[in-house]
Amino acid sequence: MTPKITIGIVTHNRSHYLAEAIASSFAQNTPCEFEVLVVDDGSSDDTWRYLSSIADPRLRAVRLEKNSGRPVARNRVVEEMRGEFLVWLDDDDVLTSKALATHLATLESRPDADVIYGNLYACDDILNITRELRYREIDPRAMLYTFLFYDPVPNGGSMIRRSLFDKVGAYDLSFPRAQDYDFWSRAALNNAVFVHNNNFVYKYRGHSGNFLVGEDNPEFNSLNTRVVRNIVLNAPLQKIFVNLDWSKDSRKPAAHAMAVVSMIFCKYEAYDLALDALDKSESLFQSREAESLRGFVFNQMGEHEQAAHFMGRALLQHNPGLGKLLSNVGISYGA
Incomplete structure (x- = not known):
């Protein structure tokens, strides 16, 4: 029978965690047909030997001859x-036992959903829960505006309709993260329907080899930029900034x-x-x-003289009388 859901796992040299990820997949409390598809991204440890030893027919494993990176x-x-939907599971994390069941219940009430995402537990190295990561429903009208500021949808545990990949395309190979x-x-940008499942579907394992979303580093800054x-290049500003009044000028x-x-862009250090x-x-x-913002950007760049120049001009714009006073004593600061 064709499975309705594929649980997809990408792994590389993490056999010590992989067993728990696969076990959490097999432990799903749902009558729905599903498969567990593991792609071994060129592991050099005993990952492939372990995968080959699993007799459960719900598991399929594919081996890449060399480590090609997560997007590949x-x-x-x-x-x-083979499923109509794909649920992502990282090789060092686990699904909660009702992840698929609650996603399918959400799908029943929202059959138009292209992506269903839930809440996550942040855990320590042995999966003790340290905090809750609660997500929220995204206003469809403000979808692009929301994505402009941050990623509001977790990858782990999210369920994606297979046809969405046909519409949007594959993962971009130039994004290593x-x-x-x-x-x-x-x-x-392609008007996909995102729906929030307000249940905890995933346990994210914190350890030295990974990090929680939002960590500040140059690589992420570049990719987020x-x-x-x-x-901005592919959507009209009116469609992104729906909260602004576009009815007049x-x-x-x-x-x-x-x-x-x-x-x-300044937040991500893309100053140009x-x-x-x-x-x-x-x-x-x-x-x-405008002058204040320009001064702020130069200040973030460490160009303090330029920053002072534009901040001074902004000050004079807000206080014209101050400019006249300075001029009377021979000072043209910020002009």
């Missing part, structure tokens, strides 16, 4: 899956939107893109805040 291995899972954020954002830039809300984009976005903002509509 994830795409192989998508190519090989954060390939899920890139995929979700492209799905949002690419996601934001792709959204569109230049003012467009300028505000580009100023916000500039600050997001931040300044370019501010240039675009100012070309659309001159505002008092």
Whole structure:
């Protein structure tokens, strides 16, 4: 019988964790037919020997001859899956026993869902729960706006309709990390329907070889910048910034939107893109805040003299009388 769900696991040299991940898959409390598909991404430990020893017919294993990286291995899972839906499970994590059952119950009430995601438990190395990671329903109208700021959908435990990959495409091989954020954002650009299952479906194992979402490092900053830039380049600002009033002169809300984009780029230390976005903002509509924002960007860059220059200009714009007073004593600071 064709399974309804494929539980997809990508693994590399983690046989000491993999057994628990697979056991949590087999322990799913659901009458639904499912398979467990493991892609061994060129492991050099005993991973393949362990997988070959499992007799359960629900498990299928595919071996890549060399370590090719997560995006390649994830795409192989998508190519090989037999289910109508795919549930991702990392090789060092586990599903809760009712993960599939609660996803299917959510699907029953929302048959239009392309992606169903749940809540997660953050755990220590031996899966003792340390805190709850609760997600929330995303306003469909503000979907792109939400993805502009952060990734609101966990990869672990999320259930994806197979046909969504046909519409959106495969995981981008140039994203060694954060390939899920890139995929979700492209799905949002294609009007995918995201639905939250308000149950805990996943246990995320914290250990020295991984990290929780949101850690600040240059690689993630660069990849997140690419996601934001792709959204801005491929969707009208009116579709992203639905909270702004576009009914009159569109230049003012467009300028505000580009100023916000500039600050997001600044957060990810993409300062050239931040300044370019501010240039675009100012070309659309001159505002008092523009000089302050430009000063802020230069301050983040460590260009304190430039920052002081623009902050001074902003101060004079807000206090014209101060400019006259300074001029009377021969000071043209910020001019």
